[in-house]
Amino acid sequence: MSDAFTLGLFYTIIRPEEKWILEAAQARGIPVERLHDESVTFPLVRNGFKADLVLNRSVSHTRSLYALRFFEHYGVPTVNPYDVVSLCGDKVLASLRLQEAGIPTPRTVVALTPEAAMKALDEVGYPAVLKPPIGSWGRLLAKVDDREEAEQIIEHKTALGSPMHSVFYVQEYVAKPERDIRAFVVGDELVAAMYRTSSDWRTNAHLGGETQSLEPDAALTELTLRAAEAVGGGVLAVDLMESGDGLLVHEVNPTPEFKALAGATGVNIAARIVDYAAGVAAR
Incomplete structure (x- = not known):
């Protein structure tokens, strides 16, 4: 494969997956430029990085979004593109897109206040699953078995004061x-x-x-x-x-x-x- 193509690897840590990606690139004669998400900077005008395409492997959704938007601004294609990561990283937006495409998904109701969240849980029925709109690895998910438990969980989420906990993504328990x-x-x-x-x-x-x-x-x-x-x-x-x-x-x-x-x-x-x-x- 031609050396004219340089792969940029935007990453947080080198896990087994990134190690295998580096090995696969080496086996194909593809040079790799490592772009560590804790050290790379993004001026408004492209600086000296050489990558012709950037593969996003950052574990941070927020860092990924800003970085991918900058790479797009620089005219550098990315895998995946900013629009895909932005959409899939937000469960609310992803659910809307899947429903619009006729993809079968669990019944979902979104609420924007604690009071509306209790109403959403009543609409979905118990047990239900309460998820943050942004997150992965099964973190901060709660299976809610009854109204009393729902009140406690929602009170706790509200007390945390995080914007992530101010939107309530309620899904049926399948x-x-x-x-x-x-x-x-x-x-x-x-x-x-x-x-x-x-x-x-x-x-x-x-x-x-x-x-x-x-x-x-x-x-x-x-x-x-x-x-x-x-x-x-x-x-x-x-x-x-x-x-x-x-x-x-x-x-x-x-x-x-x-x-x-x-x-x-x-x-x-x-x-x-x-x-x-x-x-x-x-x-």
Whole structure:
């Protein structure tokens, strides 16, 4: 591959995923410019960085958004683009986009005050799930079993005083097997999928959920690719649940980890990401 293409890696720490990305780039003869999100600066006029395309691997949603907007301002393509990360990083906006695209999702009601949040929970019914509009890794989620518990949780969130806790994203609790599905999309292809199983209602692998490779059937593939396309496409992890009415998409992650998925499936996801990034840079 030509040395004319330099890949920028915008990152927070070098986790296994970033290590594999660096190895995949090296194997393809692609130079990598490391852009550490704690040290890089962004003048209004592009400074001396060399990257022709930037792959975002920052764990900070806020840093990602500002950085991606600057890269866009400089005329440098990114994976994923600012618009995709901005949309998927906000559960409210992502839910709206998925609903507009006809993607089946859990019933969701959004409230802007504590009083309206109690009303939203009554509308959805108990048990319900209360989520921050921005966040990942299963953090700050609460399964709410009754009105008394809801009042306590909402009072606590209000006392925190954070803007993140002033918008209440209320979702139905979906009765499902003790598992969910993570499907990983690169471009227009579902490259790997797995079950995440846990006795806890949250099945995130980093919270201890067990993983098992899954061979996607036509229905899973079709829904996953539709969901990815609805939010703008790119490198995305689509999380789905098996409900009594069929598959539901409950989240699309725009900067996904894939250590557990690669381990469960044996798929070289990092290589697929690097190849996709090179293709975007060549457009």
